[in-house]
Amino acid sequence: MAPKRKPVSFDTTLRNPARIPDFIAVLEEYEDVLLDDDTAIKIEAEIIRRKIFEPTKSTLGTYVPEYHDKFDFSAADHSADASKKVDYLFDKWKRSESGECSLDEIVYLLNNTITKHAEKGWKGGWQSRLHTQFNFLNELGFVRVVKNKKILISENGKQMISGFSNDNAEIKPNFDNLVQSSFLNAFAKYQVNNPYRFNTVKVNFFPLVLNTIKYLKDTYGRPGVFTQDISFIICWPNNDYISLAEFIYKFREENGYSKSNEFVYEYAMNLLDDTSVNSPFVKASESFLAKNSNLYKIDKIMHETPDEVIRKLRLTMLVSLRGGGRFIDLNHIEQSKINHIIEEYSDNKNFDADYSNYFTYMGKIDSSLNFSDSDEPQNTDVKEQKIQEWAGSSTWEFLEKEMKNTVSKSSSADLVLKYINEPVRLEFLSAVALKKALPDLKVIANYKADDQGIPFSHASGAGAGSSGSDIDAYEGNMHVIVEPTISKSRSFHVEHELPSIRSHVFAACAEDTNSQNGYNDWFSVFLAVDGLSRDVGEQARLIKDSTGVEIYPWEITDFIKHSQTVTSINDYRLIRNYAVPRKMPNLKNNN
Known part of the structure; x- marks a missing residue:
């Protein structure tokens, strides 16, 4: 019987292209290594160790001595303490930051728990999960992750991770350009009929x-x-x-x-x-x-x-x-x-089951499809018009709901917002909120947008004429840097976000001073999830005391409520209760 013709479909495991470099980077130390059972488990363990993928308690945290349904599995550890050890290591991993647990600890968890994935040609469980994570990247030609073959990363895959580091603080300013260039290179060539799919459609x-x-x-x-x-x-x-x-x-x-x-x-x-x-x-x-x-x-x-x-x-x-x-x-x-x-x-090209030729074809870089800082569109007027349009049509209740949905990574029902990736969606909504609060405020959002002003992704970063900020707001002699983040990590806020904002304010000051444009008063608004760590306020105070740069942390709910009362951008120049630095009590004077 001839195979049924299927409608085109795409894997949904990696919807966000910014996540793809995380997965490819894990493979760097395994390039040219044969993908056997042991290597597959180690790679999946490293993905979980870095928290690129975060399994639930029901899978990674539940000891399973035996399983014989979709596939056969027997735990590596059948000792009396195995269940307690799984509980302990899962809780340790859950509480830890990315990369803090050892690889051996995560490998132990994978060898004593299951996920009920079963893919043809792969052992059921975590190895099959690895296949689902990389199969679409195989189709796009970024990598070749095929059981019992050597792991390969293509030229295009290497371009995608060339601006990437596992340490977020070291991501290059042109990281987004590299990711988008590589994705466009791959998707432009992508064929439904490829060695990784069983479909009669060409x-x-x-x-x-x-x-x-x-x-x-x-x-x-x-x-x-x-x-x-x-x-x-x-x-x-x-x-x-x-x-x-x-x-x-x-x-x-x-x-x-x-x-x-x-x-x-x-x-x-x-x-x-x-x-x-x-x-x-x-x-x-x-x-x-x-x-x-x-x-x-x-x-x-x-x-x-x-x-x-x-x-x-x-x-x-x-x-x-x-x-x-x-x-x-x-x-x-x-x-x-x-x-x-x-x-x-x-x-259309015919590759049949030739993985090697397909990998070579898909992995080659077409420089005509690469994005660069020099040709980045400056469609500022269109973006401003879109922000103003949304400011006029959006209610405060809508903005608060969508901003909270964004930071919690909940889906949006809005036909536009649902297709904007969360980090840049929060930038867009923040710009809209500022414009709604202060209609005469000049709000310049630095994200990349289409010809309708709807955001695609972050701007490329600091460069000539740009401080690298997410949003620039101007009023009178004030130039205010607005930096929204969806991150909930205390360490990321303190170690990466605030130092970056400090640099953006310095860059804005230098640019304004050199151009003599009349702006001579600078500060920043740091907009983040509700429940900010007190450490954020304390770090902001340390930065002000040591450099003079003013950064004012705001939680989203508080920001939206306060925005309904402001008459000037200067009204955000406040230290909120949750950002007031702690002080040690002076007990000596009480003795």
Whole structure:
């Protein structure tokens, strides 16, 4: 029996490209090492030791002497104290900072606990978990992590981690550019038919999307593709973008944009029926739906996969959101890269099961797709307009809820915010809150954004004419640096965030002084999660006493409440109760 044609889908293990370097970096010391059982466990242990992936108590913290269901497992330690030792080591790891536990301690946990992953060709449990973590990175050509073969990191994979260090304080200013360049290089070449997938579809996915949007715009003047139409794209059987675009155009001309997901699903399902003798512009037959609706569930076709597709497209920085997040379109700021991908990567290549050739092809760097500081768009006016638009339409309740969701890494239901990565989403919302509080305040957000002003990612960092700050706010003679963070780590706040802010304030002072622009009063607002450690306030005081740089920590809830009362940016120049430094009591004078 011929294999069923499947809709395109993407692995959701690594939604955030900033996490990919963490995983690749773990492999550096294992490059050219044979991936046997022992090495697989050590690599997974190192991932967990560094807290790149954090399993739950029910998996990593629960001793399992025997398991014989999806696979067979027997714990390495059958002593009477094994369960207590697992409890102790899990609690120690849970309380520790990244990298504090030893590799041997985590290996012990993995050899005496299970996760119920079972992947073909891999031992069930933690080894199979390793496979799920790296398989999409295999597909993208960053690495080759295949059981019983030597571990390899490609040229493109090495570029991605070249600005990365396990010590966050040593991440290079151009780190985001390197990550985004490498991801775009990989996704531009990505084919659904590759050695790591079992699918009969031969599709160059990203070029298909770009070609379809371009054709609709050039032929019909359409503003991109309706997000619901992504269901048609993932079910399309080939690279024929003209037929796909004509299908989408005809469907929307006849049905408009208010049809239900159930209605669209039936048309998308017909595209998967290779036995259909009718035009693709019909609903799937009742017999096909009855046979396949459990295999290709409506939520998968209409929500889960399209949602992940948009996330992947946004990672490239070549796709914009329009119409309040209801349409995807070409980001015309990056038109040259779009044209290059269409010209160079629209033709499908046949690799069959040749892992080596696929790895070589995918891992090669195309410098035309690299982002650099010199060509970084300065679309400040568009970003300011978007911030002002959101400031006018957002309530304080909405902003507080979304900011709290962001730092807690809870999902957003907003059609735009849900596709903005959490760190830069908090920057965007913070800028909106400042503009809402002080409509006349000049708010310059330094994140990268599309041609609609919707954020993609962090700015590249300090450089000529830039202090490296997240947000610059200007009022009168004051230049205020605003630095939001989603991190909850006390040590990261104290050892990395505050010293970086100090440097940003010094850089802003130097730039303003050299340019003689009239700004001569500088301070910073550090915006973080509720429940800030008292150490943050104490470190801010030490920085002020030693350098004169003023940093004022604010918790999100307090910041939002206070923002509703301010009349000047100077009203944030306050030491809140939770940031007041502690002092030792002077007991000697009481004796």
